Amino acid sequence: MNSLKHSVKESDHFKHLWMPFTYYNDQIENPPLVIERGEGVYIFDQSGKRYMDAIGSWWTSIFGHNHPYITNAVKTQLDKIEHVMMAGFISEPALRLSKLLGAILPGNLQRIFYSDDGSTAVEVALKIALQYHALRNDTRSEFVSFDGGYHGDTLGAMSVGSIPAYHALFHDTFKKQHFANSPYCYRCPVGCVKEQCNAECMDSLEALLQSRGEKIAACIFEPMVQGAVGMRVYPSKVLKRIFSLCKKYNVLTIADEVAMGLGRTGKLYACDHAEQTPDIMCLAKGLTGGYLPLSATVVSESIFDEFKGTFGSDRIFNHGHTFTGNPLATAAACAAINLLQISNIPESLDAICRQFADGVQAFDKYDVVGDIRVLGLVGAMEIVRDRKTKESPRTESRFTWRVSQKALDMGLIIRPLGNILYFMPPFITSKEQLDEMFFITNKALKETLDEQYTVI
Ligand SMILES: Cc1ncc(COP(=O)(O)O)c(C=O)c1O
Missing domain, CATH: 3.90.1150.10 (Aspartate Aminotransferase, domain 1)
Structure with a gap:
């Protein structure tokens, strides 16, 4: 074993560390x-x-x-201002990013709400969906998602996730959600073989929407790849069917592109494989090129319309994080989006x-x-x-x-x-x-x- 690992193990600093997703024994035997x-x-x-x-x-x-280009953008911003709250104020890079990102968002997704990471982008998406219905006097309050899904580690995001190792312990604490089959082609939940697949695994989604559709605020999914459960890549016909069923039963779609958005799957957005645009989309991970925590929940103008209120009305989204729209993070994101375009990704x-x-x-x-x-x-x-x-x-x-x-x-x-x-x-x-x-x-x-x- 590397001698440095030993020095970490014995150091006082290490005694205070609680590592994510790590057994204590592994932490001792294989220190970071x-x-x-x-x-x-x-x-x-x-x-x-x-x-x-x-x-x-x-x-x-x-x-x-x-990367020199992103590093330089963050350094330049650091000489100007490190943070400003995003209420009554906005930093120059946060504003610039809205224009840059707005220009590459798909379809009618135009309104961008910033938060800090993938989990908070999902929390924001779920809350927007719930409040959107409430503002329309619709009592929809449940979500549908998929076995094997992962949307983050905060409680709301976990409630729509279904990986036993991460979620089982907490399921009784969550609000109850509904889970359709995982599009897990290698072990197809309905016994189909890839070559003859007609997205039959999504019959389970149809059954759920048929029975609960009027109560479902939105369907949230990882487009094309269920990542954290083990990179379950699934065919675009399955994604198309998810969209068409949600349309048929009048259910909002939330595409969690936190991991797969911005080029990872060979298209700018994973939803592009099905030539579909969701009602709400979550972006994070690569948004700053991996430099700083930042995420975006983007919605169509028709959803945002419901939130256009006057003082004293309930048409306001009462949500925000201390570091929402942080100048350093948004400066990194501006550089990352520029790079995507310059490099023709x-x-x-x-x-x-x-x-x-x-x-x-x-x-x-x-x-x-x-x-x-x-x-x-x-x-x-x-x-x-x-x-x-x-x-x-x-x-x-x-x-x-x-x-x-x-x-x-x-x-x-x-x-x-x-x-x-x-x-x-x-x-x-x-x-x-x-x-x-x-x-x-x-x-x-x-x-x-x-x-x-x-x-x-
Ligand atoms: C699809 C998806 N959504 C949400 C998240 C949560 O993102 P974060 O870890 O930044 O909170 C992840 C993280 O892996 C993810 O893969």
Whole structure:
């Protein structure tokens, strides 16, 4: 083990740390690496060891680390003002961002409400949907979403999520919501095979909307990929059916594009794969190029119309966060949106996406790889004990975790999601860097298999 890890373990600083999504034992046995700097797709620890960040620091770092253009935008803003409240005042970059973002928003989505992260963007979306109906004297107060869905870790966002490991403990505390089937093609909930799929998994959504439709304030979904549950990529026909059912039953759509928006899936928005525009959309993660926390909940003008009130009326959205529209974060976001445009993203990603897809598909040669899922620059493989039965690895084998630990030693970050190994590389990853990413992953996978095949 790296000597620096020991120094972290023994330091007083470490005693006070509570790490997210981390077992205490792991925290002790594999203390976090202390990262000192970043450059492009790489980050460097205090000893100078280099790691390729193949998951873009939790899917945010779309232009790599310490990109000179974004760094400079934040530095320039820092010399002017660090923060101003967004009530009665607005910072120049927050205003500039509204114009820049407004110009690339789809369809009639034009009104932008800023908050701090993906979870708060979802909270805002849910509250807007509820209040929108209330303002129209409609009592709709429930939401429908999907098994396997993830929308953040705050209570409202968790109430529309359905990943047992994250949500089960709290389900009794939440307001009760409704969950349709997960569009999980590898283990199709209604037994269809991919080639003959007609989005039958969404019959469950139709049944819910038929029985509860008049009570449903909105349907919230992750378009094209259910991310946190394990990069479940699903066909655009399923997304189309979600939209058409919501339209049929007059239910608002909330597209949670927090992870997949702004180019990740090879289109600017994941909803573009179905040529649809939601009523409400949430953006975060890559919005600042991964520099600073910022999110946006965007709505159509017809929704905003309901909130146009005069003093004393209830036509006001009483919601805001201390750091809403923070100047440093919005300056970073302006630079990130500029970069998206200057670099002609997503069109310019075509070649790297093709190479990426080929590289991920090549893992099919391993018997333990049961399913490969790729869309744009999202690539995942589901590990199984047995390809025929699709039996999952034994929990105690910690197979994917072991692969990722080996990869880390070799200088690659691929923190897994359960039994899923995945890649979400920055858009600026070069051909050679993709080769390096696949080379190390292959080596780590092979070595883990050589040591562990019988226990998986
Ligand atoms: C689809 C989706 N929505 C919401 C969130 C929550 O975002 P945050 O962690 O920034 O609160 C995430 C985070 O992974 C996500 O993937």
